[in-house]
Amino acid sequence: MTGRARSPFTKAALLGVGLMLSAVGCASNAxxxxxxxxxxxxxxxxxxxxxxxxxxxxxxxxxxxxxxxxxxxxxxxKDEHPDEFPAQVHGNFKAEITWTIIPLLILVGVAIPTVFTVFDLAKxxxxxxxxxxxxxxxxxxxxxxxxxxxxxxxxxxxxxxxxxxxxxxxxxxxxxxxxxxxxxxxxxxxxxxxxxxxxxxxxxxxxxxxxxxxxxxxxxxxxxxxxxxxxxxxxxxxxxxxxxxxxxIQPFQAPTEAGAAAGFSTFASQCTSCHRITGMTDPTDSSKTFVYPKVVNQVSGEVPNLTKFMTRTMFAGGKFNLRLPTTECKALGETWASTKDGIAKCLNREALEAWLRNPPAEKAMHPGEVPSPESRGMPNFHLTEDQIDDLVAFLITLQ
Structure with missing residues (x-):
């Protein structure tokens, strides 16, 4: 076989692959x-x-x-005929033993610490x-x-x-x-x-x-x-x-402020077809524990429990930050929503409102435009802007 020089395209491709592989390990924030x-x-x-x-x-x-x-x-x-085979060499005992023993020693050297590490991690x-x-x-x-x-x-x-x-x-x-x-x-x-x-x-x-x-x-x-x-x-x-x-584990306290109370009623009438709040009572009668209906829109029959929702930093399966990821907000820890100032500076209100407005538009939940009866995920309840504002006011109290 005659040797051929690499084309400019091949050289560029090899260079690109090399630069890409080099960049993989150079991320400053990974x-x-x-x-x-x-x-x-x-x-x-x-x-x-x-x-x-x-x-x-x-x-x-x-x-x-x-x-x-x-x-x-x-x-x-260039002088050799392309169909002419070079002299064939086979049956070299030393070469065959060498290329068998060396890989074997390498595999044994890797296997022993691997086995010990696997067993140690499984303790x-x-x-x-x-x-x-x-x-x-x-x-x-x-x-x-x-x-x-x-x-x-x-x-x-x-x-x-x-x-x-x-x-x-x-x-x-x-x-x-x-x-x-x-x-x-x-x-x-x-x-x-x-x-x-x-x-x-x-x-x-x-x-x-x-x-x-x-x-x-x-x-x-x-x-x-x-x-x-x-x-x-x-x-x-x-x-x-x-x-x-x-x-x-602190008991749920129904909100008394007008906007949050209205959001509580909206939550009880719309969201409790799936979501739960531990210890939640019926908003129409605080002496009665709220009875949740069968969960819908989830084949598994489970959705996120929203008890103490505002002590979290993410929502929608972690796609969105509930607490803005700034250094100032991270420094507030899990109590970031315990003050009005913390909520004003750190609540990702825009993303939360967008999620309540039309969840399927924010996160893929089912194939196709029209959900089937077996669809999973949070549906679009077509809430009004006032209902969304009230729901946010209610969710803020879950801390």
């Missing part, structure tokens, strides 16, 4: 960078992955170097770990805590969505499940991926070393809005987490 571990489990994965990548890189250079060297040394000359969490039930569904995450919040011997249940709130420095034992299709929970700074499979429980241990936010993503394609199914782990100081937990 919260989902697996090579920026924070938690102990993520560091275990990091300390395994880096040497493996180095070994793979050395093998790549050696193999490509040998391939290029052979191609150059044994290339056909049971310590007895003092906080257990959280994680439910994945199209297209959001629900978190349920069952523990004694105020040490009175009573097991309290906290149900929240989108933000996984945990105490920093404490082991967290996640029990990951799915209510519909297969999802995958992944916060790369804390641990590897773990699938959420219907009918199964998959354990995963994480630990956030410091207070802050750790961003993740559903990494198993699960439908139209898979890419908008975000994960956020919010780690707090232990005392702040205790205060958050105590607030989550």
């Amino acid at each position: 919260p989902q960078d697996t090579f920026k571990p924070k938690g102990p489990q993520a560091f275990q994965i990091f300390h395994l992955a880096v040497p493996v990548f180095i070994i793979a890189g050395v093998v790549l250079v050696l193999v490509m170097g040998l391939a290029v060297g052979i191609a150059v040394k044994f290339r056909a000359s 049971k969490p310590p007895a003092d770990a906080l257990t959280v039930e994680v439910y994945g569904q199209q297209w959001w995450w629900e978190y349920r805590y069952n523990f004694d919040v105020d040490n009175d011997g009573k097991v309290d249940q906290i149900i929240t969505a989108n933000d996984l709130v945990v105490p920093a420095g404490r082991p967290i034992a996640l029990r990951i499940k799915s209510r519909d299709v297969i999802h995958s929970w992944w916060a790369p700074a804390l641990n590897g991926k773990k699938d959420a499979v219907p009918g199964r429980v998959h354990p995963l241990s994480i630990e956030a070393p410091d207070p802050g936010e750790y961003i993740g993503q559903c990494t198993e394609f699960c439908g139209l809005s898979h890419a908008e199914m975000r994960i956020k782990v919010v780690a707090m100081k232990p005392a702040e987490f205790q205060a958050w937990a105590e607030n989550q």
Whole structure:
């Protein structure tokens, strides 16, 4: 075979690929960078992955170097006939043993630490770990805590969505499940991926070393809005987490202000066909606990519980920020909505109103323009602008 010079197009393509690959690892703000571990489990994965990548890189250079060297040394000359075969060499015992033993040693060297790391990550969490039930569904995450919040011997249940709130420095034992299709929970700074499979429980241990936010993503394609199914782990100081937990179990208080009260009535007549607020009473009779009808528009029969809605930082499955992501607003923590000033500066009112105005226009929920009876997701209730204003005024009170 005669050698041919690369065309300008080929050279440009190779250069473009090289620049693209170089740029992949140069992002200055990449919260989902697996090579920026924070938690102990993520560091275990990091300390395994880096040497493996180095070994793979050395093998790549050696193999490509040998391939290029052979191609150059044994290339056909212009005087050789294109149908003439070079002398065939086979049965070289030393060469065959060499290229069998060296890869074997490399694989053994990679396999041993990999097996130890896998078994180490699979160990049971310590007895003092906080257990959280994680439910994945199209297209959001629900978190349920069952523990004694105020040490009175009573097991309290906290149900929240989108933000996984945990105490920093404490082991967290996640029990990951799915209510519909297969999802995958992944916060790369804390641990590897773990699938959420219907009918199964998959354990995963994480630990956030410091207070802050750790961003993740559903990494198993699960439908139209898979890419908008975000994960956020919010780690707090232990005392702040205790205060958050105590607030989550506080009884619901119906609003008295006119706008919020009107929003409460709208919520009870429209939104409670799906959504729940723990401890909510009938707005027409505060002595009666509100009876929720059967959930609609969700095959799984579950939608986000809106109890203490304003203690969260995201909504709509994490697609939108409820609290504006400015440094000033992040500094307010989970109590950002506890003051009028915090609400005025940090509430993403525009996105919230747009969501209430026409949810299907903001997030893909079903294929086609006309939803079918099996459609899932929040429908468009065709609310008036006054109803939207009242609903926002009501939601602000859920803190």
